[in-house]
Amino acid sequence: MTTAPVPTAKDKRELLRHTVATLSYRGGKAISNAPADFEDFRAADDSRRPGEILAHIGDLLDWALSIAVGKQTWHNSTPLSWKDETARFYAALQSFDSYLASDEPLGAPVEKLFQGPIADALTHVGQIAMLRRIAGCPIKGENYFKAVIESGRVGADQSSQRTEFD
Amino acid sequence: MTIEDKRALLGHFLAALAYRTQKALRDAPANFGSFRMEDGVRTPAELVQHMTSVLGYARTHFIGGHYWPEALSTFDEEVIRFHEMLGTLAQHLRNGDVLLDGMTEERLLQGPFSDAMTHAGQLALLRRLAGAPVPPENFIVAEIRPDRLGPDQADPVSPDKVWPEAPTPIKTEPGENQ
Numbered sequence: 001m002t003t004a005p006v007p008t009a010k011d012k013r014e015l016l017r018h019t020v021a022t023l024s025y026r027g028g029k030a031i032s033n034a035p036a037d038f039e040d041f042r043a044a045d046d047s048r049r050p051g052e053i054l055a056h057i058g059d060l061l062d063w064a065l066s067i068a069v070g071k072q073t074w075h076n077s078t079p080l081s082w083k084d085e086t087a088r089f090y091a092a093l094q095s096f097d098s099y100l101a102s103d104e105p106l107g108a109p110v111e112k113l114f115q116g117p118i119a120d121a122l123t124h125v126g127q128i129a130m131l132r133r134i135a136g137c138p139i140k141g142e143n144y145f146k147a148v149i150e151s152g153r154v155g156a157d158q159s160s161q162r163t164e165f166d
Numbered sequence: 167m168t169i170e171d172k173r174a175l176l177g178h179f180l181a182a183l184a185y186r187t188q189k190a191l192r193d194a195p196a197n198f199g200s201f202r203m204e205d206g207v208r209t210p211a212e213l214v215q216h217m218t219s220v221l222g223y224a225r226t227h228f229i230g231g232h233y234w235p236e237a238l239s240t241f242d243e244e245v246i247r248f249h250e251m252l253g254t255l256a257q258h259l260r261n262g263d264v265l266l267d268g269m270t271e272e273r274l275l276q277g278p279f280s281d282a283m284t285h286a287g288q289l290a291l292l293r294r295l296a297g298a299p300v301p302p303e304n305f306i307v308a309e310i311r312p313d314r315l316g317p318d319q320a321d322p323v324s325p326d327k328v329w330p331e332a333p334t335p336i337k338t339e340p341g342e343n344q
Contacts, residue, residue: 011168011171011172012171012174012175015171015172015175015271015272015275016175018272018275018276019275019280021276022275022276022280025276026280026284043203043291043295044294044295046294046299046331047291047294047295048294048331067306108306110175111175111178111310112306112307113306114175114178114179114182115178115181115182115185115305115306115308115310116304116305116306116308117306119179119182119186119283119305120305122280122283122284122287123186123283123284123286123287123288123290124287125284125287126283126284126285126286126287126288126291127287127288127290127291129284129288130207130288130291131291133206133207134203134204134207143277144276144277144280144281145269145273145274145276145277145278146273146277147276147277149272149276
């Protein structure tokens, strides 16, 4: 579906980019250093596996980009390996962030991009973090307001300067 | 970036948080608040208390002091207190109140606000693990408004027509709305 560009204050795009950087930082922490079999862990018979959730996050980020460029499309992907889904996660973040950083028009208001795919992805990061705990491989707590999170820094190379706790 | 733009977007963030939290709690079983997946995993009531705590922490950057909320006696009270905190925090944003101690809008977003959003996702996960999953919807068209922060959130505008993961008794057919 093609939509007309929506006039958007560049300022709001910048704060959305900071949210995307936050998603990268928090998501990266939740998916890093997971045991080899974590991607297939099931907390219940009918619950999603972490690998499925990470693939869904990748689909959400692809969807976000499609909305931003004004050609909204949704695709349910088949989960890749954890390693490949991790790479896809960062690549999709980079593509979306690069578009936000450009002068190209947005196909939807920033608020809609936030409340839809980006907020959704944040909730799923929280789910992966909870599944890490249930699976017996919890991530450390962190004071995220002190974290070095920078707009545009959306790859795997995040700051190691962290205020973590058990 | 103007402060007004930043504050408006943060207000929308809080509204999305209100909506998604209620989405995760709507029609939950009566005992959902005390559902304990296993030792070391927060119950829904503990999660909502924690969400109030992190937002209360954010509020201290407007008013100073500390905020350590005690557990309340019922889950309903926890949920009401959470929404009251959302409203209070949103009012500080709307007022243009000064942030203390070098706090910035970006740090509020990356810290307590995003923390609370991840916990809203955990509430939804616990619904699934408690055997009462939350039906999916298209959130981009959801009625999310910065002036609607209480427990009374809008019903979904666009619930998914197909819900493959629906529990057996209420599984929907393709093309049929929930």
